[in-house]
Amino acid sequence: MTLPEARDFSFLFSKETKSRKPSPLKTCIHHFSNPNLIFLGGGLPLSDYFPWDNLSAESPLPPFTKGIGASPTGSKDDTLNVLVKKNEKTGDDIPLARALQYGHSNGQPELLDFLRGHTTEIHDMKYADWEVIASVGNTNAWESTLRIFCDRGDVVLFEEYSFSSCLAACEAQGVTTIPIPIDAFGIVPEKLEDLLDNWTPNAPKPKLLYTIPTGQNPTGTSLPNDRREAIYRIAQKHDFLIVEDEPYYFLQVGDYIEDLKKREQVYSAPKQSHEEFKKSLVKSFLSLDTEGRVIRLDSFSKVLGPGTRLGWITGSKQLMKAYVSLHEMTIQCPSGFSQVLVAGTLHRWGQGGYLDWLIGLRHEYVGKRDHTIDSLTKYLPKNDVFSVVPPVAGMFFTVNIDASAHPEFKTKYNSDPSKVENAIYEKVISRGVLVVPGGWFKTAGQTNPPLPDKSDKSKANEIFFRGTYAAVAPEKLEEGLKRLCDALKEEFGFTN
Numbered sequence: 001m002t003l004p005e006a007r008d009f010s011f012l013f014s015k016e017t018k019s020r021k022p023s024p025l026k027t028c029i030h031h032f033s034n035p036n037l038i039f040l041g042g043g044l045p046l047s048d049y050f051p052w053d054n055l056s057a058e059s060p061l062p063p064f065t066k067g068i069g070a071s072p073t074g075s076k077d078d079t080l081n082v083l084v085k086k087n088e089k090t091g092d093d094i095p096l097a098r099a100l101q102y103g104h105s106n107g108q109p110e111l112l113d114f115l116r117g118h119t120t121e122i123h124d125m126k127y128a129d130w131e132v133i134a135s136v137g138n139t140n141a142w143e144s145t146l147r148i149f150c151d152r153g154d155v156v157l158f159e160e161y162s163f164s165s166c167l168a169a170c171e172a173q174g175v176t177t178i179p180i181p182i183d184a185f186g187i188v189p190e191k192l193e194d195l196l197d198n199w200t201p202n203a204p205k206p207k208l209l210y211t212i213p214t215g216q217n218p219t220g221t222s223l224p225n226d227r228r229e230a231i232y233r234i235a236q237k238h239d240f241l242i243v244e245d246e247p248y249y250f251l252q253v254g255d256y257i258e259d260l261k262k263r264e265q266v267y268s269a270p271k272q273s274h275e276e277f278k279k280s281l282v283k284s285f286l287s288l289d290t291e292g293r294v295i296r297l298d299s300f301s302k303v304l305g306p307g308t309r310l311g312w313i314t315g316s317k318q319l320m321k322a323y324v325s326l327h328e329m330t331i332q333c334p335s336g337f338s339q340v341l342v343a344g345t346l347h348r349w350g351q352g353g354y355l356d357w358l359i360g361l362r363h364e365y366v367g368k369r370d371h372t373i374d375s376l377t378k379y380l381p382k383n384d385v386f387s388v389v390p391p392v393a394g395m396f397f398t399v400n401i402d403a404s405a406h407p408e409f410k411t412k413y414n415s416d417p418s419k420v421e422n423a424i425y426e427k428v429i430s431r432g433v434l435v436v437p438g439g440w441f442k443t444a445g446q447t448n449p450p451l452p453d454k455s456d457k458s459k460a461n462e463i464f465f466r467g468t469y470a471a472v473a474p475e476k477l478e479e480g481l482k483r484l485c486d487a488l489k490e491e492f493g494f495t496n
């Protein structure tokens with residue numbers, strides 16, 4: 001079947017993007033690899049003077065039978081050796097002489113080959129001219145996205161609580177962030193549609209929806225497939241782009257099973273095959289996209305290591321070209337060392353080996369999620385002041401709290417839930433645990449002229465705290481959760 005071509009979305013570009021001309025120096029860099037041309041044209045240092053002759057690393061070997069946390073012993077049964085030479089092109093490796101040189105702003109070809117293969121494995125691409133480019137992780141990719149599409153005063157839709165760095169990037173660039181109501185499953189499509197259908201005439205319409213669909217930061221929610229489909233249709237109707245920021249996509253841990261016997265039964269099933277694993281994943285917005293309306297931001301931060309500072313962006317060729325032009329003048333490209341090591345490891349693991357890694361990682365997070373919810377069930381008082389929705393993806397849980405149930409809500413805190421939130425924050429720190437107030441992640445913004453107030457007054461006294469189960473070992477995690485629950489009990493005057 002021939003796939004359609006992506007639509008032209010250049011009408012959404014910012015003034016900056018529309019006025020950017022390709023850097024003239026970058027238009028001749030490809031001649032550098034032509035052996036018949038004496039290249040005197042660019043400020044490229046001679047690779048003889050790069051002081052590294054090779055780069056080597058050891059990693060565990062697929063299928064990671066001892067678990068992904070087990071260190072390689074050096075034996076050939078469990079250890080993979082990556083050795084990349086400066087001037088030799090072996091297999092799918094990126095020679096160091098090239099990786100450490102200028103050029104390839106879109107990413108080294110060998111890394112991009114792997115990522116294209118991975119995209120084809122995981123996402124059901126529905127248009128022909130899509131492309132993948134390398135990024136320095138999703139923080140960078142979002143900053144670039146804002147510059148490519150938004151001028152000061154433009155509007156971007158966000159989940160009503162969202163990743164604070166991405167909100168801060170908007171604020172700094174003068175971009176208005178409009179909150180979309182969410183519930184325990186993320187964005188509520190009907191509310192999104194209502195907001196857009198009743199948009200104030202003459203108020204600037206949104207150019208982008210920024211969403212963290214899976215294991216949302218900070219709420220831990222994940223959008224089910226039917227909501228993703230509904231949101232995509234709304235994006236078509238109101239003609240904005242969807243930017244899915246998906247660092248937690250592969251940490252899909254499934255439903256929490258409270259009954260221990262049932263849990264044991266389910267978990268003792270044989271390890272998932274690659275096909276079963278892929279089938280179990282929620283559909284990405286990218287998979288639903290028939291016209292190049294989705295930009296997907298992926299990162300190795302949560303699956304390999306944040307310090308790789310390596311990620312990738314997927315979208316239509318037209319849009320990816322705009323990113324490369326910007327990156328030529330900003331990041332130039334992700335670190336060559338990082339690209340060499342990550343691509344060298346991934347090519348040796350193969351697509352299947354990488355899936356084994358992701359399956360292993362998911363297994364670890366299932367345990368962490370279960371341990372967290374088990375502990376919260378054990379230590380949190382059973383009443384309707386506190387509630388926890390077990391996350392099905394990501395690394396975050398939230399404890400939701402009815403601030404109006406605080407015994408001093410009216411007297412000491414003037415019926416202001418944010419004051420209760422502050423008091424709880426101080427209390428939990430004094431009890432030796434840190435969780436983060438939900439208020440730190442609030443999306444706040446208004447258009448000019450303003451949008452009608454659609455906020456849900458019944459939720460006015462709801463506050464929450466975000467915690468993560470990713471960062472500590474199981475014993476510490478349980479102790480931290482116990483301290484949190486003890487502090488909450490004390491603050492609200494509960495005895496058990």
Ligand SMILES: Cc1ncc(COP(=O)(O)O)c(C=O)c1O
Pocket residue numbers: 136137138139140163212217245247298299300301306311
């Ligand atoms: C939603 C979201 N986007 C981006 C990031 C940062 O990702 P990166 O390390 O790829 O810049 C985080 C992580 O903390 C995040 O939660």
